[in-house]
Amino acid sequence: MSLGAGQNTEGTNAGGIFVQFNQDCTSLVAGSSSGYHLFALTPDDGVEEIYASRSGQDTCLVDRLFSSSLVAIVTVSAPRKLIVCHYKKGTEICNYSYSNTILAVKLNRSRLIVCLEESLHIHNIRDMKILHTIRDTPPNPRGLCALSPCVDHCYVAYPGSSAVGEVQIFDAVHLNAKCVMSAHESPLAALAWSMCGRRLATASERGTVIRVFAVPERTRLYEFRRGVKRCVSIACLAFSACGAYLAATSNTETVHVFRLQEDEAPPEPEPAEAGWVGWLQQAVAAGAGYLPAPVADVLAQGRAFAAARLPVAGHRAVAAVTNVARAPRLLVATSAGELLVFALDAADGGECTLLRHHHLLPPADHRQQQQPQGESPHTSHISHISHAPAAANNSYAGALRGRDPSQMTESERACELGAAAEGSPPRGSFDVRDPRHFPPMRPAGSAPADAAPAH
Structure with missing residues (x-):
């Protein structure tokens, strides 16, 4: 994707597209040269494009609030402007301009966070008013920050230093600093919250x-070693919704999955393996108090429970661990416009099997077209759609469409934001709020209106 000057966010890389899963990993968003796209994951390991803006605007950032109609976007032509839309109605609800390039946008059901290189802006999701600005943060050119999906523990994490791996935790509801953690000796590269926050x-x-x-106890629960051969650039960390797995992508062709216990307690030691590694583990367990702390820490670190190998290395990738038809899946979306679906063996882990290989966007939507290097039998091409905005089903929505958002009253804006933030019912299910989903009711004992009279 063609980024703004110096921009390098967690879902992108130069020459590719922006990709990101929503907060509960039920859908995927993508920003392309023609606009933004929304994809839904289907029970047969497939993916369906449910919306394409086709605005002609090169979109470099996009985030969707869970499965709602609320979408926040940033375009290449206006990298300092945040646009908030109700995509189903085709209306722009509001927009905000900032003093510098927007590097990341994060959403949950309570807050919207805008990250600039040296500041963070916290908005109320219900009326988009700025509640607080964290100014003079350490230089953060990659826009590294994470917002908890849980509104009960609505924390923002961001780098507290550009020299070491210090993490600042800020409470986005009570608007105060929560704690500071010393996580690593070198600067941070990736942050991720679990669903529980x-x-x-x-x-x-x-x-x-x-x-x-x-958090906020600042207790180290787990420590995993991704590898010992070389240092790599971690692109993405992602918890599964159940909290039992943590996936990590990097600039290599391997995606690692680590297994965590469901409770907050540190994991029990696993049985020692055969060979010299097992011997070392036993030695550490027996004489940990006699070894230098750094050596004991390295030998005690956990290793990946499962791993998946991508067909091509070098594309920036984001991952998600979720269940598809009650089966664990590892999903990997890349800046080349691809989605790979892997089977994850919950019992034994090991090498993940590639089930499906989807091409999300046609070549015309790629900012830098890439020639395919051959396709596997699992490869599928998404049937792309070009959605016009949904027709207005009431005069209020019709009046708002095409209207400058600055002309909306606060009441109108709050109404639109509230409507957009409401989650959509699962595809194919009944909506208890919609009377069209139910047959007409009649008093007990009365005859149907179209019944023939009795003789």
Whole structure:
């Protein structure tokens, strides 16, 4: 994707597209040269394009609030402007301009966070008013920050230093600093919250060690070693919705999955393996008090429970661990416009099997077209759609469409934001709020209106 000057966010890389899963990993968003796209994951390991803006605006950032109609976007032509839309109605609800390039946008059901290089802006999701600005943060050119999906523990994590791996935790509801954690010796490269908002995963620029902390207790719960051969650049950390797995992508062709216990307690030691590695583990367990602390820490670090190999290395990738038809899946979306679906063996882990290989966007939507290097039998091409905005089903929505958002009253804006933030019912289910989903009711004992009279 063609980024703004110096922009390098967690879902992108130069020459590709922006990709990101929503907060509960039920859908995927993508920003392309023609606009933004929304994809839904289907029960047969497929993916369906449910919306394409086709605005002609090169979109560099896009985030969707869970499965709602609320979408926040940033375009290449206006990198300092945040646009908030109701995509189903085709209306722009509001927009805000900032003093510098927007590097990241994060949403949950309570707050919207805008990250600039040296400041963070906290908005109320219900009326988009700025509640607080964290100014003079350490230089953060990659826009590294993470917002907890849970409104009960609505924390923002961001780098507290550009020299070491210090993490600042800010309470976005009570608007005060929560705590500071020393996570790594080298600067941070990735941050991720669990769905409950009580665990924070971190990785540094060295890329060899991944840690998981309890927040706000600042207790280190887990420490995993991604590898020992070389330092890599961690691109993404992602918890599964159940909190039992943590996935990590990097600039290599391997995606690692680590297994965590469901409770907050540190994991029990696993049985020692055969060979010299097992012997070392036994030695550490027996004489940990006699070894230098750094040596004991390295030998005690957990290793990946499962791993998946991508067909091509070098594309920036984001991952998600979720269930598809009650089966664990590892999903990997890349800046080349691809989505790979892997089977994850919950019992034994090991090498993940590639089930499906989807091409999300046609070549015309790629900012830098890439020639395919051959396709596997699992490869599928998404049937692309070009959605016009949904027709207005009431005069209020019709009046708002095409209207300058600055002309909306606060009441109108709040109404539109509230309507957009409401989650959509699952595809194919009944909506108890919609009378069209139910047959007409009649008093007990009365005859149907179209019944023939009795003789």
